[in-house]
Amino acid sequence: MLKKLLPYIFSIIICNTIFAQSLTPPLPVKESTEGYLNTSAKEIQLTPSVKNFFITQQSELPVYEDTPSYIVVLYEKDDGSLLFKIPKVIRYVSLMLMTDNSKKVLFRGAMEADTIPIKISAGEELPVDRILDDGYIVFLKRNNLLFKVYVSKSETGISFSKKNRFDKYAEEQKKKNLYYYKGEWISKEKLDEIKKEAELQEAKRKDKLKNVKAAAEEGYMVLKNSEILEGRFNGIAKDQILFNAGGFERWIKLDETADGMNTAQIVSIGKIFSAGKMLEKANALYVNNELGQAMRFATKCNNLLKEIQDNSNPDLKAKLKAAENLSDKIMKTLKAENKSLYNYQVFKTDELNYHLNEKHILFRNSIWLKPEQLCIRCNGSGLIDCPVCNGLGYISKHCPNCKNGFVQCTICEGRGWRSCPQCNGNGYIMKKCGKCNGSGYVSVTSLGGYYRPYRPVVSPGVIATSGGIVVNIPPTCYYPSYYYNDFSYRRVKCDICGGTGQMQVTCPKCNGSGRLPCPKVQICPVCGGKTIINSVCNECHGKKKISCPDCEGKGYHGKAQQFPPTQKNNVENQPPGKGTEKMSVP
Ligand SMILES: [Zn+2]
Ligand SMILES: [Zn+2]
Ligand SMILES: [Zn+2]
Ligand SMILES: [Zn+2]
Ligand SMILES: [Zn+2]
Ligand SMILES: [Zn+2]
Structure with missing residues (x-):
């Protein structure tokens, strides 16, 4: 108990000392519109309304105080909470279970507990929840628990005030132009400044x-x-x-x-960073003598840097300069080797000039063609839509297995009914006879007669049991039947089931018909009811495109334009006319 309360006591002492020095009263534990109760210099003890109380099973109450010898739990009530002190003896401990990190106690069984007074420290200020005829309901804060207690108006050493001490003090301070801010009293000007x-x-x-x-x-x-x-x-x-x-x-x-x-500055830093990476790549390519690709990255880098709107970044100029330098180096290297760039591809300058003068076009970055050499049918791609499947990659055909997506039901073969599985189509099932409970025999009252045991008797003259009845077999009677006259019960064949022990009852599943309704048709398993089936196109093998038959997949007709030009370069390179066009569809 002391261990738990010590910090609290100390905090009060410390708070009081600090506030005594600064004269600032502590803030109330809760704001109240009703008012506040103040205790005088003396500690008071609130006598509980009842001496003891019955804690019901499964109650879970917060721990107020925990010591090696007893535990105090709080029972919160709107009209005045109670404290129960429970000694830590086996009888009680066995009924209690600590829950919520030992912050609560769960009562596994009911118990009667004694109440103890609630202490209110000297100088404590209690916010009032409501005022009653004879007392007050006030808020009390202990170990993070805020609860309501009843304080009688006849209690000595308490006084009521509409305003709390802090507010009163703050009003006085306000007259001196001082305002409270985070534990300090500061001037209005300072407060405004802070705000x-x-x-x-x-x-x-x-x-x-x-x-x-x-x-x-x-x-x-x-x-x-x-x-x-x-x-x-x-x-x-x-x-x-x-x-x-x-x-x-x-x-x-x-x-x-x-x-x-700002945004422009961040973006410029980002773009310069990104451009720097491109420049690195361009330099690496240049070292590797991949001049076309080096130029591609140098140009990309340059373009990115030119997008930058914020010119204040010193890195920008350096990077731009570096990019330009690299471009210059690439151009110089090319010039020294009598080479030029076209579409970031390296060509001998005279060769490039020849092709450009002849208005040749660069095909797939590798060869030069006259514009009319480009295959019209495939637009230079070398591929056309598969004519067999119309570029779908598959061919649809009607399902050979069905007409409308349905086929005859395989269970009933189209009859519309199936044999009832419960009765095997008989319409009835066998049940244990209710009268003889399946034994086939019933006991009837009788005065005498011949008894034919259903169980073989060991030998005449010996006592045997039959169906629970002790039978004294007369020595004169010979197996398998004997006469008796002094037993009131005798077993006979059940008249309901005729001794079979079984009874026929109408099958509840088919109501005696032996048949259950069954759809005549079922969804076609081949097409799944869609009536069409798709198969992979044999022509394009599902690729949707086939090699262009006009240009044999090259994308152009004839031979690539050479440098220096050979004389018969163009003779046989005319695209085939319409009359000679081969059809790809067989
Ligand atoms: Zn089908
Ligand atoms: Zn069927
Ligand atoms: Zn049936
Ligand atoms: Zn029976
Ligand atoms: Zn195809
Ligand atoms: Zn073609």
């Missing part, structure tokens, strides 16, 4: 979020740790942005992002 500053910070935060989000939407984020992310904006929640960088999605807090940058 203004807080508003400013909030505005800054909103502005930052707006800028960071806009930049993220353009694909870039810059973090405080100088990390630059390039990727895709995927969403926003409160102060966090969901960003996918390099295929990896993560939440980035606004606090993690770099401060003091």
Whole structure:
């Protein structure tokens, strides 16, 4: 108990000392519109309304105090809570189960417990919940428990006040132009300044979020740790942005992002970063003597840098210069080797000039053609839609198994009914006879007669039991039947089932018909009821396209244009006329 209460006691002492120094009364544990009760310099004890109380089974009550020898639980009541002190003896402990991290006790059985007084410390201020004729219902806070207690008006050492002590003190301070802010009394001017500053910070935060989000939407984020992310904006929640960088999605807090940058600045940093990577790639390609591809990346890098609107970034000029330098180097290298670029492909300059002068077109980045050499049928792709399946990749045909998606039912073979499985089509089932309970025999009252035992008797003259009846077999009687005259019961064949023990009853499943209704048709298993079946096209093997028959899949007719030109270059390269066009469909 002391262990748990000590911090509390200390906190009161510490609070009181601090506030005694600063003269600021503590804030009430709860605001009240009714008013507050104040205790004087003396501790008071509130006598409980009852001496003991019956705790019902399955009650779960919060722990108020826990000591090695007893436990105090709180029973919250709107008209005045009670404290129960329960000694830790086997009799009680066995009924109690600590729950909620030992913050509560679950009573597995009912018990009668004694109540104890509730202590109110000297100088404590209690918010009033409501005022009664003879007393007050006030709020009390102990160990994070806020509950209501009853304080009688006749209790000595209490006084009522409409306002709490803190508010009263604050009013006095206000006259001196002092306002409470986070444990300090400050001037109105200072308070306004603080408020203004807080508003400013909030505005800054909103502005930052707006800028960071806009930049993220353009694909870039810059973090405080100088990390630059390039990727895709995927969403926003409160102060966090969901960003996918390099295929990896993560939440980035606004606090993690770099401060003091607007959207254009963030985007420019991102683009310069991205351009830097392209430039690296371009340089590597240049070193590898892949001049066409090196130029492609250098140009990409240059274009990206030119998109940047924020010119203040010093890296921008450096990167632009580097990109231009690389382009120059590539061009110089090409010139030295008498080579030129066309569509980022390297050609000998005189060869390129020849083709361009002749208005040849570069086909698939590798060969030169006269424009009329391009295959009209396949538009140069070398592929046409498969004529057999019309480019579908499959051929549809009517289902050979059915006419309308249905076939004859395999269960009933179209009869419309099937044999009842419960009675095997008999219409009746056998049940144990109710009269003889399946034995086939019933006992009847009788005065005498011959008895034919249904169980063989060991030998005449010996006592045997039959169906629970002791039978004294007369020595004169010979097996298998004997006379008796002094038994009141005798067993005879059951008249209902004729001794079979079984009875025929109408089958409840088919109501005696032996048949159950069955649909005459079923969905065709071949086409699944769709009436058509699709099979992979034999011509294109499902690829939808076939090699163009006009150009044999090359995409052009004749031979590629050579440099230097040979004399008979164009003679045999005319595309086939309409009359000679071969059909691909057999
Ligand atoms: Zn079918
Ligand atoms: Zn059927
Ligand atoms: Zn049946
Ligand atoms: Zn029977
Ligand atoms: Zn096809
Ligand atoms: Zn073609």
